[in-house]
Structures are given as structure tokens and as C-alpha cells.
Amino acid sequence: MRRKLSLLIIAAFILALAVSSCSKKDLSLSSVFDEPLTFDLNDANLKSFKERLGTDDGYAFTVFYGGDTHGTLENCGCPNHPMGGLAWRVSYQKAFRQQSNKEAPMLFVDAGNLFTDDRYEAGKFPPEVLLKNRWVVKAYGDFLTDAANLSYVDLPYAAELFKKDGFEARVKELPFINKLISANVQPQSEALTSPVPYVIREVELKRGAAGKRLRIGIVGFTSLKPGEGDKLENAFAGFQIEDPQAAAKRVIPELQQKCDVIIALAHMSHGQAQRLASQNPEIHTVIAAQQVNGTEEARHFGSATLVFATNQTKSLGELRYYVKADGTIEKQVNRFVGLDKAMPEDPKALAMVNAAREEFTAEQKKNAAPVALQTVSSAGFVGSQKCADCHAEAYAVWAKSKHAHAMLALENKSQQFDNECVKCHVVGFEKGGFQSMNTTPQLANVQCEACHGPGNEHIKKPAKGFGKMVTPTACIDCHTQPNSPDFEFTTYWEMIKH
Numbered sequence: 001m002r003r004k005l006s007l008l009i010i011a012a013f014i015l016a017l018a019v020s021s022c023s024k025k026d027l028s029l030s031s032v033f034d035e036p037l038t039f040d041l042n043d044a045n046l047k048s049f050k051e052r053l054g055t056d057d058g059y060a061f062t063v064f065y066g067g068d069t070h071g072t073l074e075n076c077g078c079p080n081h082p083m084g085g086l087a088w089r090v091s092y093q094k095a096f097r098q099q100s101n102k103e104a105p106m107l108f109v110d111a112g113n114l115f116t117d118d119r120y121e122a123g124k125f126p127p128e129v130l131l132k133n134r135w136v137v138k139a140y141g142d143f144l145t146d147a148a149n150l151s152y153v154d155l156p157y158a159a160e161l162f163k164k165d166g167f168e169a170r171v172k173e174l175p176f177i178n179k180l181i182s183a184n185v186q187p188q189s190e191a192l193t194s195p196v197p198y199v200i201r202e203v204e205l206k207r208g209a210a211g212k213r214l215r216i217g218i219v220g221f222t223s224l225k226p227g228e229g230d231k232l233e234n235a236f237a238g239f240q241i242e243d244p245q246a247a248a249k250r251v252i253p254e255l256q257q258k259c260d261v262i263i264a265l266a267h268m269s270h271g272q273a274q275r276l277a278s279q280n281p282e283i284h285t286v287i288a289a290q291q292v293n294g295t296e297e298a299r300h301f302g303s304a305t306l307v308f309a310t311n312q313t314k315s316l317g318e319l320r321y322y323v324k325a326d327g328t329i330e331k332q333v334n335r336f337v338g339l340d341k342a343m344p345e346d347p348k349a350l351a352m353v354n355a356a357r358e359e360f361t362a363e364q365k366k367n368a369a370p371v372a373l374q375t376v377s378s379a380g381f382v383g384s385q386k387c388a389d390c391h392a393e394a395y396a397v398w399a400k401s402k403h404a405h406a407m408l409a410l411e412n413k414s415q416q417f418d419n420e421c422v423k424c425h426v427v428g429f430e431k432g433g434f435q436s437m438n439t440t441p442q443l444a445n446v447q448c449e450a451c452h453g454p455g456n457e458h459i460k461k462p463a464k465g466f467g468k469m470v471t472p473t474a475c476i477d478c479h480t481q482p483n484s485p486d487f488e489f490t491t492y493w494e495m496i497k498h
Contacts (some may be wrong), residue, residue, distance in 0.1 A: 005278055028247060028271055032144050036344070052337050052338070054335070057320075057331040061104050061205065062106040062319065063106070064318055065108070065309055066108075067267070068090070068111075068309065069110070070115070071114070072132075080485075081123060081485070084245065086139055086143065086349045087346050088340065090349040091345055092337060107166060109145065109265055110145060110147070110149065111267055111309045112148070112149040112153070112222060112289050114154055117156045120156040127367060128364045131359060131360055132362050137174045137176050139349075141179075146179065147201075148176075150182040151267035151289075156237040158195065158237070159239070182312065183250075185222065197251050198218055198220070202215050205323065208327075208330075209327040215260045215261070216263060222244065223268045224423075234347070244266070245272075256282045260284075263286075273288035274299070278301040281304070284332075285332060286306050288307070293310070295310055298334035314338070315338050316339055337347060361417050365419030380432075380455070380456035381456070382455045383427075393498065394448075402495070403446035407426065424477075426445065426446070427444075427450045428454070430444060433454075448467075476491070479492070
């Protein structure tokens with residue numbers, strides 16, 4: 001009897017420990033945005049930040065959204081006005097949560113193009129790119145992303161995450177994998193497992209319909225992959241892509257039976273997103289993305305609201321939902337919040353961003369193996385110093401420009417090993433020119449040949465007409481709107497006119 005009693009006590013103790021452990025884990029997760037702020041919103045220096053929070057006007061719950069971050073946790077790095085990034089986003093969400101006295105539930109979703117597909121060749125990524133994407137999975141999980149849509153751009157890395165071999169262990173380590181959703185992507189290979197088509201998030205309302213438990217279904221769709229010319233491809237990276245409109249007709253009715261509110265995440269064009277919203281009246285909200293620069297007004301199709309995330313989530317989308325007494329949606333109000341230096345960076349999120357950068361940079365350094373310099377000489381790049389022999393005036397203008405110190409901008413942000421950035425800060429990257437600072441330092445920075453082409457043959461046979469370039473067309477290969485939003489050719493040309 002005593003032995004049985006002892007066993008019962010031990011079992012009860014173990015159960016209590018297990019419950020306690022689960023409770024702590026849940027508490028930790030639920031309190032990420034409930035922690036005390038590390039700054040004072042009444043600080044005069046944060047006036048602009050406080051204004052961006054807006055007023056608490058009684059909304060029932062909020063859905064924050066972003067998209068097209070393409071594998072980065074950092075801000076865009078623009079020299080004049082950097083925007084976006086995990087640390088500013090988390091800081092804003094925490095302050096927003098505090099402003100509502102923690103009464104209004106809030107969600108965060110990503111509309112797609114979460115991972116980078118940079119240098120994906122023959123079904124493989126370089127180690128540093130795998131590492132970069134892995135950090136994104138960890139960060140978005142740790143900072144409570146409720147769902148992320150898999151776009152066709154995300155499929156190469158999804159093929160790594162959804163391998164059946166080791167899948168359970170992978171999910172245990174990175175549970176956010178189960179929040180990567182797609183209703184129109186299925187594996188072609190038996191070696192891959194399927195992403196879930198949707199997730200359902202249940203929240204309890206304290207406003208509008210106090211006590212009502214609302215089931216919010218979040219479903220994902222991607223467009224087909226653009227191919228050569230006007231062709232569209234329905235298969236990529238081991239996955240089959242179904243027509244999103246057909247998939248919606250199949251999946252949305254099923255989801256409607258399970259939830260009260262339907263949010264569709266859609267990585268697709270404006271026309272396709274409008275069709276999704278207008279032809280599926282069960283949907284309440286379509287949150288779309290496809291590298292949209294700037295903010296756009298919300299559009300309404302029947303009861304559905306259509307919004308587009310800004311490129312690189314430079315401005316955080318904020319959808320406030322207001323409900324009637326029975327819990328049904330009364331209206332949705334959309335606005336965008338610029339993420340920039342007006343707000344402090346969240347310390348925990350910033351620490352993760354820094355850790356990711358350090359590990360990524362270390363991996364890049366390790367893989368920057370010396371390459372034979374013969375490839376450089378055969379490609380015909382000679383370096384600006386050679387150009388100076390005949391073009392002294394033009395060289396003097398260049399030497400005083402930011403082009404001459406372009407790599408320094410990357411070094412200051414520890415991005416000198418990030419090939420997505422490097423290609424626009426050097427000469428002839430991946431064209432037989434710059435390879436690394438160890439092997440080809442003479443081709444670092446945006447030198448003459450970055451714009452005018454390899455100069456070796458011109459030196460051998462000088463002639464007029466060499467290196468003629470069409471402006472501003474040639475400039476916007478690198479000065480894209482996402483990377484250089486302030487670029488205006490007339491103004492910039494005056495800085496390097498030669």
C-alpha cells in the first residue's frame with residue numbers, strides 16, 4: 001500500500017513538473033510582446049514614434065503584415081533612409097501591444113518571399129545561404145509570426161525544410177516550419193512532405209464582443225513561377241504549383257467550415273489578387289505581396305479587403321479589425337507604419353540580428369576560397385589605376401566619389417561577404433572580375449569598368465567610342481528602388497559627372 005502510495009506521489013510530482021514546464025514555455029511565448037518596454041514613450045526624442053502608434057480607438061484585434069523580405073532580418077541598408085528590419089518591427093509591435101493595455105489580440109503574418117533564393121543552382125545552395133535562411137526561420141518563430149506564405153521564390157529553401165528525412169527533428173528544433181503554409185503547392189517527389197494549406201489561430205476578444213472566441217483561418221497562395229518570355233512554370237524546386245484561383249475554389253469552402261474569419265496570404269500580381277478577393281466572397285482579407293514599392297490604399301471587393309505589403313517590409317502593414325456584438329466583422333481599417341530610426345530597436349531582436357550577421361559573415365569568410373587569378377586577367381578587367389594613365393581628369397572625379405569607397409559601406413555593416421550586396425559594390429562580380437578581398441582586392445569598389453566594361457582590349461587598341469553606356473538605364477541595374485529609393489539620375493550624375 002505504501003509502495004503504491006509512493007508511486008502515486010511520484011507520478012503526481014512528475015505530472016506537476018511537466019505541467020509547470022509547459023506552462024512556463026507557453027508563458028514565455030505569449031509574453032514576448034508583453035515584456036516591459038525598454039524605453040519611455042513620453043521621451044521627447046520619441047515624439048514621432050508615439051505619433052505613429054496612433055490612437056487606441058477600440059479595435060477588437062489587429063493583424064500586422066509584411067512581405068518580400070527575401071532572406072534578411074536587417075533593415076534595407078539605404079544610406080539616406082534605412083527602413084525595415086526585425087528590430088524596429090518588434091519594437092513597434094511591443095509598444096502597440098502596451099498601448100491597448102494588452103486587451104486587443106494581435107497577429108503577424110508574412111505574404112511571401114521570406115527566404116532568399118540567391119545562388120540556387122542545380123538544386124543546391126551555398127552553405128552561407130542555407131544559414132541565412134535558417135536564421136529567418138528561427139527569428140520569425142521566436143518572435144511569434146502566426147503564418148508565412150510560401151511563394152515560388154521560397155520553394156528552393158522549402159525543399160530543404162520539408163525533406164521527409166529528419167523532418168520531425170527539424171520541426172522540433174524549428175517549430176515555425178509548421179506555420180509555413182501553401183494551399184497550391186505540393187511536392188513532386190516522395191522525398192518531400194507537404195506544407196499545410198492553412199493554419200487556424202483562435203483569439204479571445206475583450207472588445208466589441210467581449211468573451212467571444214474568434215477562429216481566424218490563414219491560408220496561403222502563390223502565383224506560378226515566371227519563365228522565359230511570357231511563359232509561366234507550374235513546377236519548381238521539386239514542387240508542383242497549382243493555379244491559385246483553382247486551389248482557392250477547392251480549399252476556401254473547407255476552411256470556412258472551421259473558422260469565423262478567413263485571411264488569404266497571396267504572393268501574386270494586383271490582377272490575380274483582385275480576382276482572389278472578388279471571386280471568393282468567403283474571404284474577409286487578402287494580404288498580398290509582389291515587391292510593391294511604396295504604400296497603396298486598401299481596396300474593397302464586397303466584404304473582402306485587399307492590401308499589399310511593402311517591399312522588404314519597410315513599412316509595417318497594420319490592419320485593425322472592428323467587430324459587432326455577435327463577433328462578426330464590422331469593418332477593417334488599414335494603415336502603414338514606417339520602420340526607421342524614429343523608433344528604438346528592440347534589444348532582444350537586435351541581438352538576434354547581430355548574431356545572425358556574425359555567423360553568416362564567418363561562414364562567408366570560411367567559404368571565400370582563393371581562386372586562380374588567371375580568370376580575372378582573361379576576362380579583361382584591369383582596374384581604374386590603369387584607366388588613370390590616359391583619363392586623369394575622369395579618374396580624379398571618380399576618386400572623390402562614393403563609388404570609389406563602395407565596399408566601405410558594406411564593411412561598416414559587416415556585409416562585405418554577402419554576395420547579394422557585393423555584386424553592386426565591385427567590378428565584374430560573377431563575370432570573371434571581383435571574387436573576394438583576399439584574391440582580387442584591386443577590383444573592389446565601383447570602378448570605371450563596373451560601368452564601362454572590361455578595359456584590357458581598349459588599352460591594347462585605344463579608340464573613341466569605347467565604354468559608351470546608356471543612362472540612366474545602366475545605372476538602375478544597381479540603383480533599384482528597393483536598394484536606392486532616393487536615386488534620381490540628374491542629381492546623382494552631378495556627383496560623378498566626367
